[in-house]
Amino acid sequence: DGGITQSPKYLFRKEGQNVTLSCxxxxxxxxxxxxxxxxxxxxxxxxxxxxxxxxQKGDIAxxxxxxxxKKESFPLTVTSAQKNPTAFYLCASSISGGRTSLxxxxxxxxxxxxxx
Amino acid sequence: QxxxxxxxxxxxxxxxxxxxLNCTYSDRVSQSFFWYRQYSGxxxxxxxxxxxxxxxxxxxxxxxxxxxxxxxxxxIRDSQPSDSxxxxxxxxxxxxxxxxxxxxxxxxxx
Numbered sequence: 001d002g003g004i005t006q007s008p009k010y011l012f013r014k015e016g017q018n019v020t021l022s023c024x025x026x027x028x029x030x031x032x033x034x035x036x037x038x039x040x041x042x043x044x045x046x047x048x049x050x051x052x053x054x055x056q057k058g059d060i061a062x063x064x065x066x067x068x069x070k071k072e073s074f075p076l077t078v079t080s081a082q083k084n085p086t087a088f089y090l091c092a093s094s095i096s097g098g099r100t101s102l103x104x105x106x107x108x109x110x111x112x113x114x115x116x
Numbered sequence: 117q118x119x120x121x122x123x124x125x126x127x128x129x130x131x132x133x134x135x136x137l138n139c140t141y142s143d144r145v146s147q148s149f150f151w152y153r154q155y156s157g158x159x160x161x162x163x164x165x166x167x168x169x170x171x172x173x174x175x176x177x178x179x180x181x182x183x184x185x186x187x188x189x190x191x192i193r194d195s196q197p198s199d200s201x202x203x204x205x206x207x208x209x210x211x212x213x214x215x216x217x218x219x220x221x222x223x224x225x226x
Contacts, residue, residue, distance in 0.1 A: 043204070090160070104148075104162055104165050107152075
């Protein structure tokens with residue numbers, strides 16, 4: 001089955017620790033994204049990548065880092081510099097390129113991170 | 117600041133009726149628009165996409181786009197309790213980026 005997987009589903013960490021969230025896709029999509037969702041809030045873009053070995057900051061990149069060494073994988077590290085890391089983290093992917101593309105994004109199941 | 121605006125709701129609709137969800141966007145060059153359904157505690161699920169003016173129908177769902185008025189809507193016919201969820205409207209503004217609204221909570225009354 002083609003799709004996007006995120007692991008783990010729930011993650012608990014102590015304040016001051018870095019944590020890496022996994023995102024893998026087998027849809028052969030070029031573009032991948034990380035969003036953060038807080039209760040009652042919309043999706044806020046953290047980072048996105050349109051091609052391997054390249055990525056761009058989104059609206060709230062401070063305190064986060066990413067890598068894109070493989071087309072299928074786009075891990076997100078939440079560093080100790082992120083002031084309010086507790087949130088629901090969503091990874092998405094889409095095809096890329098071409099003005100006629102609808103650029104539909106498809107989401108993984110999400111990782112709920114709790115930092116205490 | 118490019119934005120997508122939605123009424124947060126909740127929008128309460130009797131079972132079997134038509135639910136109408138609305139969205140406005142600020143960026144005139146937006147080309148593609150999307151509706152996602154998100155159940156509580158789950159990730160968003162794409163249910164409709166549209167890029168041409170007019171209506172697009174898929175089963176019980178109809179997406180409507182009016183680029184002149186910068187307005188997108190989603191109609192759900194024969195509403196079912198399983199349609200109760202938050203509906204996110206989104207637009208593609210440039211490159212591969214999509215901007216999401218904060219969502220409208222829909223409650224179907226049995």
